[in-house]
Structures are given as C-alpha cells and as structure tokens.
Amino acid sequence: xxxxxxxxxxxxxxxxxxxxxxxxxxxxxxxxxxxxxxxxxxxxxxxxxxxxxxxxxxxxxxxxxxxxxxxxxxxxxxxxxxxxxxxxxxxxxxxxxxxxxxxxxxxxxxxxxxxxxxxxxxxxxxxxxxxxxxxxxxxxxxxxxxxxxxxxxxxxxxxxxxxxxxxxxxxxxxxxxxxxxxxxxxxxxxxxxxxxxxxxxxxxxxxxxxxxxxxxxxxxxxxxxxxxxxxxxxxxxxxxxxxxxxxxxxxxxxxxxxxxxxxxxxxxxxxxxxxxxxxxxxxxxxx
Ligand SMILES: [Cu+2]
Numbered sequence: 001x002x003x004x005x006x007x008x009x010x011x012x013x014x015x016x017x018x019x020x021x022x023x024x025x026x027x028x029x030x031x032x033x034x035x036x037x038x039x040x041x042x043x044x045x046x047x048x049x050x051x052x053x054x055x056x057x058x059x060x061x062x063x064x065x066x067x068x069x070x071x072x073x074x075x076x077x078x079x080x081x082x083x084x085x086x087x088x089x090x091x092x093x094x095x096x097x098x099x100x101x102x103x104x105x106x107x108x109x110x111x112x113x114x115x116x117x118x119x120x121x122x123x124x125x126x127x128x129x130x131x132x133x134x135x136x137x138x139x140x141x142x143x144x145x146x147x148x149x150x151x152x153x154x155x156x157x158x159x160x161x162x163x164x165x166x167x168x169x170x171x172x173x174x175x176x177x178x179x180x181x182x183x184x185x186x187x188x189x190x191x192x193x194x195x196x197x198x199x200x201x202x203x204x205x206x207x208x209x210x211x212x213x214x215x216x217x218x219x220x221x222x223x224x225x226x227x228x229x230x231x232x233x234x235x236x237x238x239x240x241x242x243x244x245x246x247x248x249x250x251x252x253x254x255x256x257x258x259x260x261x262x263x264x265x266x267x268x269x270x271x272x273x274x275x276x277x278x279x280x281x282x283x284x285x286x287x
C-alpha cells in the first residue's frame with residue numbers, strides 16, 4: 001500500500017498536481033535517500049527545498065502549456081494546410097504583428113520564470129542570522145566538518161563495503177555524520193583541500209562547489225528529525241563515488257548530548273595535522 005502511495009505521490013509531484021500534496025506529505029518520513037525507480041525529487045525537509053519544489057511545479061505547468069500549444073499548432077497546420085486541402089499555398093513571408101508576438105510573448109515568459117528563479121537563488125545563497133556555522137572541507141575522498149563555534153572538527157569517510165553493519169547503506173553511510181539540531185539555521189561554508197568537489201544534499205535543496213582557495217556559502221534549516229543522504233556531485237577523481245554526505249538532524253536535547261561526547265572526541269587540537277595529509281591519502285587509496 002505504502003509502495004502504491006509512494007508511486008502515486010511521485011507521479012503527482014512529477015506532474016505538479018497540488019491536489020496530491022496530502023499524499024506527498026505521507027511519504028515524507030519514508031525517503032531521505034535515492035529510491036529505486038524514483039522519478040521526482042526527494043521529499044523536501046528544508047524551506048529552500050520546498051521553494052525548489054514550488055518553482056519546479058510552476059515550471060512544469062508552464063512547459064506543459066507551451067508543449068501542448070506548439071503541438072496543437074503543428075497538428076492544426078499539418079491538417080489545415082496539407083497539399084490536398086490547400087493546393088495553392090500562400091507566398092506570404094513576413095507578418096509584423098505575428099513576428100512581434102512570437103518575440104514578445106517568449107520574452108515575457110522568460111521574465112516570468114526569471115523572477116522566482118532569481119529570488120530562490122538569492123534565498124539559498126546566504127544565511128540570515130544563522131544559529132551555527134559548519135565549515136565543510138572536501139578532500140580526496142572524504143569530508144571534514146568543522147563546527148566553528150564549538151572548536152571541534154572531524155573527518156567523515158564512507159564505510160567500505162566489507163565493514164557494513166546490517167542496516168547500513170552501501171556507498172552512502174559514513175563513520176561520522178554531520179549532526180545538526182532540528183530547526184537551527186546552519187550556515188555552511190564549503191571549500192576544498194585539493195580538487196573541486198561539490199556538497200550536494202538533494203532533500204535540502206543545497207548544492208555548493210568546493211573550490212580550491214575559495215570559501216562558498218550556503219545554508220539549510222532542517223525541519224524534520226532524520227538522517228539525510230547526499231553525495232559529492234562534482235566529478236573529482238578515482239573515488240568520487242565514495243564520498244557520501246550524511247546529515248543527521250536531532251532534536252535539541254539529543255543534539256546537546258551528542259555534542260558533549262563529540263567535543264571530547266573531536267576537539268580541534270586533535271585535528272589531523274595537515275602535514276600528514278599525503279600519508280592519509282596514500283592509506284585511503286590503498287584501502
Ligand atoms: Cu568529490
């Protein structure tokens with residue numbers, strides 16, 4: 001039954017039917033990672049992703065209307081002006097009114113699309129009054145998360161296939177998750193120690209490149225407790241497919257409990273000395 005609801009909801013979202021929003025909501029707790037045969041987006045768990053969904057639905061309506069209109073015109077012309085029905089074709093080559101229309105209307109449509117698109121782009125660009133800051137540093141091929149206000153940082157590496165415990169997801173689960181409190185506005189600063197990588201969290205509507213020598217910014221505010229999966233989605237080399245991102249959103253009390261333990265384990269002084277990085281890289285390649 002859940003499976004059927006899931007399929008219906010995915011199709012509904014794909015076709016932008018707001019009527020099906022209720023069913024879509026039912027599926028929210030079901031998926032935080034890619035699903036087999038998935039067609040639509042992963043369920044939104046941040047305000048940004050909800051806005052991405054809204055824009056996607058708006059675009060779907062516009063593109064459907066345009067496609068139907070153009071198809072209708074083609075069919076009409078094909079039937080109405082076929083050789084047998086129209087043996088003496090008109091030799092008209094210019095029509096000012098129609099030329100103005102087919103220039104102005106598409107421009108108006110593009111402006112109509114650009115306005116919400118740019119609004120969304122700037123909405124996701126910078127955190128206004130963030131509650132906390134996480135600096136995400138990409139490495140070949142693992143992530144480092146630094147909690148700027150807590151003076152701690154830790155690496156997050158994929159669990160190799162042979163070490164997977166029952167219930168852990170192949171190519172997705174990691175040893176140390178990025179943990180955040182539910183409802184907190186998290187400012188995310190993304191950079192890289194080597195090549196370009198990309199911090200991509202589909203259910204957050206977040207994708208930011210890690211560029212050498214630069215810090216890029218984004219933010220997210222997870223509205224539901226849960227475990228969410230993402231990946232590096234900038235082709236970065238040999239183990240590109242082996243640098244998943246796992247974000248766990250916890251209720252505030254649970255987060256504080258986690259933080260106490262984490263602060264002991266990951267105090268910044270214990271952070272891997274950058275001087276040993278090549279050794280680490282070599283062991284990782286050997287694994
Ligand atoms: Cu990468």
